[in-house]
Amino acid sequence: DVVMTQSPLSLPVTLGQPASISCRSSQRLVDSAGNTYLNWFQQRPGQSPRRLIYKVSERDSGVPDRFSGSGSGTDFTLKISRVEAEDVGVYYCMQGTHWPNTFGQGTKLEIK
Amino acid sequence: EVQLVESGGGLVQSGRSLRLSCTASGFTFGEYAMSWFRQAPGKGLEWVGVIRSEAYGATTDYAASVKGRFTISRDDSKGIAYLQMNSLKTEDTAVYYCSRGRLDVDCWGQGTLVTVSS
Numbered sequence: 001d002v003v004m005t006q007s008p009l010s011l012p013v014t015l016g017q018p019a020s021i022s023c024r025s026s027q028r029l030v031d032s033a034g035n036t037y038l039n040w041f042q043q044r045p046g047q048s049p050r051r052l053i054y055k056v057s058e059r060d061s062g063v064p065d066r067f068s069g070s071g072s073g074t075d076f077t078l079k080i081s082r083v084e085a086e087d088v089g090v091y092y093c094m095q096g097t098h099w100p101n102t103f104g105q106g107t108k109l110e111i112k
Numbered sequence: 113e114v115q116l117v118e119s120g121g122g123l124v125q126s127g128r129s130l131r132l133s134c135t136a137s138g139f140t141f142g143e144y145a146m147s148w149f150r151q152a153p154g155k156g157l158e159w160v161g162v163i164r165s166e167a168y169g170a171t172t173d174y175a176a177s178v179k180g181r182f183t184i185s186r187d188d189s190k191g192i193a194y195l196q197m198n199s200l201k202t203e204d205t206a207v208y209y210c211s212r213g214r215l216d217v218d219c220w221g222q223g224t225l226v227t228v229s230s
Binding site for chain 1: 147156157158159173175209214215216217218219220221222223
């Protein structure tokens with residue numbers, strides 16, 4: 001299975017400041033058609049996961065533009081340009097390129 | 113609006129069975145693969161399995177931890193995906209989520225809690 005490694009696992013951030021989460025995969029995530037199925041999910045306390053980003057950098061409808069995804073190969077990043085109170089929660093990366101789908105351990109974002 | 117609603121969770125003894133349902137609305141259910149995930153209390157997310165659309169033979173894949181015990185099926189006429197869980201173990205205790213898609217899972221339900229007691 002592809003191992004997804006996130007860092008940091010805990011991310012205290014001051015309101016209005018930027019935040020960045022890294023996700024590294026044990027194998028390259030580009031498939032034979034050139035697609036990279038790397039997703040980012042946000043899970044707020046007591047809620048189900050919500051997808052923010054798909055295919056590395058495509059933002060889902062309704063997701064604020066302060067969220068952005070980047071990366072290629074085995075290294076990927078989720079960035080929040082200015083953290084707001086509603087961003088508190090756990091963030092997961094997930095790859096869908098290789099069977100089975102696998103997740104990172106999660107990064108807990110909290111307000112400092 | 114796309115909606116997924118899981119149901120059927122509850123408290124069950126080890127070794128027994130339970131069937132979860134995922135009722136979909138707001139999209140053409142038959143055109144999509146449907147995936148199941150779970151999250152043990154205080155833990156991360158784990159993929160459980162997937163059922164492809166009829167166009168892809170409604171084939172299924174399962175995580176190694178549930179293969180041979182869990183079965184996913186679908187009723188496209190009702191817009192429902194099922195997760196039949198047999199020979200349940202205490203380590204199957206988790207919130208179970210269904211979601212739309214396979215490679216790019218997008219929408220998730222609210223989840224249903226399954227607690228397996230010894």
